[in-house]
Amino acid sequence: MTTKPPLTLRLAAPRGFCAGVDRAIQIVEEALKKWGAPVYVRHEIVHNRHVVERLEALGAIFVEELEECPDDRPVIFSAHGVPKSVPAEARQRNMIYVDATCPLVSKVHVEAARHHDQAREILLIGHAGHPEVIGTMGQLPEGAVTLIETVEDARAYQPKNPANLAFLTQTTLSVDDTAEIVGALQARFPGIAVPHKEDICYATTNRQDAVKVLAPGAGLVLVIGARTSSNSVRLVEVALRAGAARAELIASAENIDWSWFEGVSVLGLTAGASAPEDLVQGVIDACRERFDVTVETIKTADETVTFKLPRVLAG
Known part of the structure; x- marks a missing residue:
């Protein structure tokens, strides 16, 4: 045997x-x-x-x-x-x-409306074409929100009134990427209005923090999620930045290319915020078929947040 x-x-x-x-x-x-x-x-x-x-x-x-x-x-x-x-x-x-x-996206919508009422020029840090960005920009009349995708955009933006600016962010971005763009905006416009509380959602931040801890020394990190899922794509980037030798986005265990495991003795595994837990279990089971697996859970936060269902569905 x-x-x-x-x-x-x-x-x-x-x-x-x-x-x-x-x-x-x-x-x-x-x-x-x-x-x-x-x-x-x-x-x-x-x-x-x-x-x-x-x-x-x-x-x-x-x-x-x-x-x-x-x-x-x-x-x-x-x-x-x-x-x-x-x-x-x-x-x-x-x-x-x-x-x-x-509700965390709705919070950004409320902030956008508040800034608009105060006649501020609004910058939204996010990715063009993402449904969340389309939804947030669509809260206000066309032209009221300017999309900032990169540090270059932040440096090139020319406001009508530099003293009356505000920025918001898409909730599913990388904390590090956003920090760079925010830094560029604040360097140019020290008085820019910032979100009351960080727009990037707690879950995005927590998942990225866990990956930063498990990635160093990992020969491979697998992130379960869809290519259309912004927070999942960011997790792959975070893993590579944090020191993983390789990181791949997979929809499920079926998408694993086992040649990736060549020479790998430490595997990191996570899942984006829209990936169900049974897919995680599926990857672990597939690994167990081929390897003698020791699972180490890397826990960096407890999540206790829950959101109520809309009233129309109650009762």
Whole structure:
């Protein structure tokens, strides 16, 4: 009998679902219980194919735009948030709708409105085309928010009134990347209004912190998540920056290329905020088939945050 090679598997904690994702998935499940199938969902409720397919099997229909939904069935808006025009159109059509926007994203929307009321020029640090960015910019009239994607953008931006500026950030960015851009803005505009509390969400920060601890000395770090998931893509970048020899984003154990393990004795494993825990277990099981695995949990924070469901689903 051949003995399996040893592998130390450093498992990040926290990892996987955050409170906002948990709440969004529950909203779809509760809506299906309350109104029956089908329930329409505008945009993927969270960026994970496995989650979407499970909800589709329960009777959820995912669409990109509200015009694809019939007037007489409930519609749910995704956790990333939507432009104001979307609920306005739903009200106009007398649709039943439930907003599953993460409360931490809603907080950024409220901040944007407050700055706009105070006639500030608003800069949003984020990635063009991401649904959260589209939703946040869509809270205000066109042109009221300027997107800043890079340090170069921050250095090149020319405000109308440098004394009356504010910035916001997409919640799922890398803390380090944002710090650099924020630093560039504050160096140029010392009076720029900053968020009351860091916009980058607690779960994004916690998952990145855990990866920073498990990555040094790891021959490979696997991050379970979708390519469309901003926070998952950031975890790969954070792992490499923190000293992992290699880091790969995988949707599930099926996507592992086992040649990556050549010469690897220490593996880091985490999951983005929209990846379910059964996918983590699937990767551990796949590793156990090939290696003599010792699991070490790297715990850097306790997460106790929960968010209430919208009132329309209560009772």
